[in-house]
Amino acid sequence: xxxxxxxxxxxxHGLVGSSIVRCLQRNDYTNxxxxxxxxxxxxxxxxxxxxxxxxxxxxxxxxxAKVGGILANSTYxxxxxxxxxxxxxxxIHSAYLNHVKKLLFLGSSCIYPRMAQQPIKEEYLMSDYLExxxxxxxxxxxxxxxxxxxxxxxxxxxxxxxxxxxxxxxNDNFDLNSSHVLPALIRKFHEAKVNHTQEVVLWGTGSxxxxxxxxxxxxxxxxxxxxxxxxxxxxxxxxxxxxxIAQLAEIIKQIVGYEGNIVYDNSKPDGTPRKLLDVSxxxxxxxxxxxxxxxxxxxxxxWYVNNxxxxxx
Ligand code: GFB
Numbered sequence: 001x002x003x004x005x006x007x008x009x010x011x012x013h014g015l016v017g018s019s020i021v022r023c024l025q026r027n028d029y030t031n032x033x034x035x036x037x038x039x040x041x042x043x044x045x046x047x048x049x050x051x052x053x054x055x056x057x058x059x060x061x062x063x064x065a066k067v068g069g070i071l072a073n074s075t076y077x078x079x080x081x082x083x084x085x086x087x088x089x090x091x092i093h094s095a096y097l098n099h100v101k102k103l104l105f106l107g108s109s110c111i112y113p114r115m116a117q118q119p120i121k122e123e124y125l126m127s128d129y130l131e132x133x134x135x136x137x138x139x140x141x142x143x144x145x146x147x148x149x150x151x152x153x154x155x156x157x158x159x160x161x162x163x164x165x166x167x168x169x170x171n172d173n174f175d176l177n178s179s180h181v182l183p184a185l186i187r188k189f190h191e192a193k194v195n196h197t198q199e200v201v202l203w204g205t206g207s208x209x210x211x212x213x214x215x216x217x218x219x220x221x222x223x224x225x226x227x228x229x230x231x232x233x234x235x236x237x238x239x240x241x242x243x244x245i246a247q248l249a250e251i252i253k254q255i256v257g258y259e260g261n262i263v264y265d266n267s268k269p270d271g272t273p274r275k276l277l278d279v280s281x282x283x284x285x286x287x288x289x290x291x292x293x294x295x296x297x298x299x300x301x302x303w304y305v306n307n308x309x310x311x312x313x
Contacts, residue, residue, distance in 0.1 A: 008057035011064030023219035043086035052094035060103040070271045072178040077136035084140035092147045103159040107141035110134045119278035131272040165238030169215030170303040189256040199261040203268030206246035214291035224287045238277035239289045
């Protein structure tokens with residue numbers, strides 16, 4: 001990508017989109033266009049086509065999506081599949097109609113079968129049943145991968161797909177009903193410390209294993225892929241290392257400085273037992289993660305305390 005190229009970052013307010021914008025600015029890309037969901041409802045085909053025809057972006061990072069943790073995904077499956085299908089279909093088709101030079105589509109590691117062999121290779125996609133708690137979101141994201149593949153096949157579009165593992169970072173979603181586990185635990189332990197609460201309740205059993213990648217490392221990886229990768233296969237983007245939810249809770253508890261107890265609410269789902277990505281293709285393309293988990297969590301906690309409105313400060 002040329003430094004003056006016109007780059008559209010779809011979803012720039014979110015955890016991933018805002019990190020991509022920071023990464024582009026860090027790397028002296030000066031011509032970045034963005035639109036809030038109020039300015040441009042990406043589910044509306046006519047509005048998206050008008051936007052692309054008017055702005056004619058040369059490159060597109062498709063980070064806009066309806067995202068959420070295990071509870072949100074299992075509670076609102078119709079909203080997750082509809083919104084994500086509409087967003088990706090409209091942007092990918094408009095990118096084709098307006099001769100976008102290159103588009104990078106962002107999926108998620110939940111696209112893989114619940115019981116996939118670990119670590120999960122890109123070719124394991126659609127080899128078995130999906131995890132039920134996020135099946136709707138997964139089907140939408142698998143469709144996005146297939147759209148990019150077939151627009152490359154039929155129209156010669158240089159559309160690529162990246163499949164990130166569980167992500168965390170500043171500007172994450174800390175709402176306890178819709179967030180992912182890492183930001184939720186930062187908030188839970190912090191509020192318990194501030195409010196001198198005896199125990200913190202975690203969902204499930206604590207036994208599932210998860211891989212966590214710092215979102216600014218993801219953004220660096222995506223810029224690397226945009227500049228160095230053009231092929232049909234989607235690319236797993238992760239650290240290649242995982243820990244249990246119980247281990248994660250202990251790390252966050254220590255960093256926050258909470259001294260109470262941890263209890264588990266077994267009425268809440270565990271979700272996929274494990275989803276460790278095989279990142280050998282990413283390494284072959286030339287990117288390896290930089291931020292270790294404890295440093296990343298410390299950065300996020302510091303940001304959270306200084307930026308997130310606290311209930312009982
Ligand atoms: O991060 P999370 O919501 O999503 O849950 P997934 C990860 C694990 O943490 C689950 C447990 O086993 C949860 O039961 N957990 C424990 C908690 N306490 C909490 C808590 O307070 N909040 C939350 N949220 N979890 C998501 C998919 O699956 O992964 C998305 O639903 C997306 O679609 C994302 O793919 C990357 O990792 O299970």
